[in-house]
Amino acid sequence: MGIGSPTTGSPTTAAAPGAKRAAGAKSRAGGGSIADKFRRLGLLRAQDFVLHLPLRYEDETRVQPIRSLRPGLPGQVEGEVIRCDVTYRPRRQLVAILRDDSGELGLRWLTFYPSQLQQMQEGRRWRVRGEVRGGMFGIEMIHPRVTTAGAPLPASLTPVYPTTEGLAQASLRRAIAEALSSCPLDDTLPQSVVERLGLMPFAQAIQTLHGPTPDDDADALLEHTHPAWLRVKFDELLAQQLSLAAAREARRAKRAPALARREGAAGLCTRLLSVLGFELTAAQQRVVSEIGDDLTRTYPMHRLLQGDVGSGKTVVAAMAAMQAIDAGMQVAVMAPTEILAEQHFQKMRGWCDALGVELRWLTGSMPARARRDAVQAIASGQARLVVGTQALIQDSVRFRDLGLVVVDEQHRFGVAQRLDLTRKGEEEGASPGNSDFVPHQLTMSATPIPRTLAMTFFADLEVSSIDSMPPGRKPVTTKLVSSERRAEIVAHVIHAARAGTQTYWVCPLVEESETLDLQTAVDTHVTLAQSMPGLVVGLVHGRMPTAEKAAVMRAFRAGDIHVLVATTVIEVGVDVPNAALMVVEHAERFGLAQLHQLRGRVGRGQAQSVCVLMFLVPLSMLARERLRAMYETQDGFEIAQRDLDLRGPGELLGARQSGMALLKFADLAQDGTLVRAAREVAIDLRKDAPEIVERHLARWMRGREDFLRS
């Protein structure tokens, strides 16, 4: 939000136009009482106001010469109005010119009151502040805040709070000041911890953040490196660690069916190994046994299986499933897209048929009749293994004796869906008559979790890693090619097709628009088909009916399609060994994790695979870094770490979908040291000082416990 918009009006501007506008906005918004607005921000108790910390600060401590203003930055100047007009082109607006000794500044109001016209009379002097923009005739401010010239300047930074429509900064400041005077700011941490870690006392930190003094380091406050910020971030991270530990303990206290291994030649696991047609790698054997051990426990497993794209996670999941089925339980395997679920189903079907295990398929887009059948077979317990999409967690689906839930590519599911899944397991009860039983849970991901993230949001997960690839894999050669050389690439694809190599041609991502995504895919399909006469060019995209999608993928797998034009629906899990060439158009629009996933679709067969990342110049700094990372490394861990550095944890956590703030103050990419410290303190406090744990959580957790459990 720009400076000078209604909600940042200052309490000292009662006579100024800004304040009138703020009042107007308030009644227009009409969003209920002020208490409602506070509630919208999660501000209920005095404690909540105390922890409602500034989003940023404004530096109103000085008046600058107009000449020193820079577009894009806030500024504050004083000067004389040398002209003021109401103009009508391109629309009705109030335009004034302010001059000081160093230069002139345009001021513009797109809506205004007669009193403002009055105020801007020639010859009057004002102090104005706002964001500077490059206008048609020089620099200008739109809707600046106007106050009396020569009035005393504040001595320190002015806090700007997160707010909601129709709630003025002034009201927030007042309420917060009140809370600060009424609410005890005692330290929840023992003095010994505060001293050992060199933390600022809580009360001092809070007072500083709400009301910095001229002595406080303004840059450190703005950049969140001030000791006051460090204290608050530490407290927040500590609360997170404490609640994660509590969640883990609660899980350990729950009961799950102990799924004993069935040894010997008749056991499903042994039989599965004999029908695979390949040997498990040492890494796969290790994780199979880690998971298998967990399944024999009487409390629910909560394990993450991570392994780079193509490392062979599916068969590991199948081994776990067979152990559960041998022990008499049902297993659900859930994937984030229909294409991926379909792939699992195909693969599992081969294995299940050979072993005589009853397998079912369930997705949202199934015909009603087939769906009813599947739901019935699941409820009766006839279906032992069920593969599907989110449809598996819908209310109408009831399992008879669910013992294990496998979630593939879990980061692609929203947080809310993951929560639903956990709850489903818990409500369901793993076994009739044993409603306190909770199924075991295995999540799989090809996006490895960087260390700081693992220590925070995923701290309640055990982790198994497949750290080597099946034999015979060759690294993929990555080429970065400017889109000006498109014709050369097309020629190369044709050449490759004649030599028997299939190609994925991935269409540019159109941010936030599925319709445009679809359109570009359709267009690309048409132009490529024209420029590749004699070749079969197929098309697959997210909006296609499931059956059609499956048919295209089957044809591609069978080698009947030379070039498959695709949107990112192929991003996860698709497995066609003969596809050794991938072209990504507008690679600069894709995220790093996405590119890594896409590239993982090739390099699965015997041939040397190539991934061509086509990009359009000029590249933004971020895009350049991403493409460089793709060129420099194929190591999924390295890529995930760089992704975290470039973008923060939101994407990995699927938090964008949840719309929920994760950590409000701490920044995982930057605060690794604090994370480690908080973790150690959490362990000690839980051991020695449960009353402190309780006090600290009471201050910091406001109904966020649920979220942390996902």
Ligand code: ADP
């Ligand atoms: P991901 O970990 O990306 O889900 P998949 O489970 O789809 O990978 O496995 C990729 C391919 O590797 C599949 O075709 C699978 O059958 C094959 N594969 C898995 N394990 C082995 C192995 N130990 N030896 C040979 N091929 C394997």
Ligand code: MG
């Ligand atoms: Mg997979």
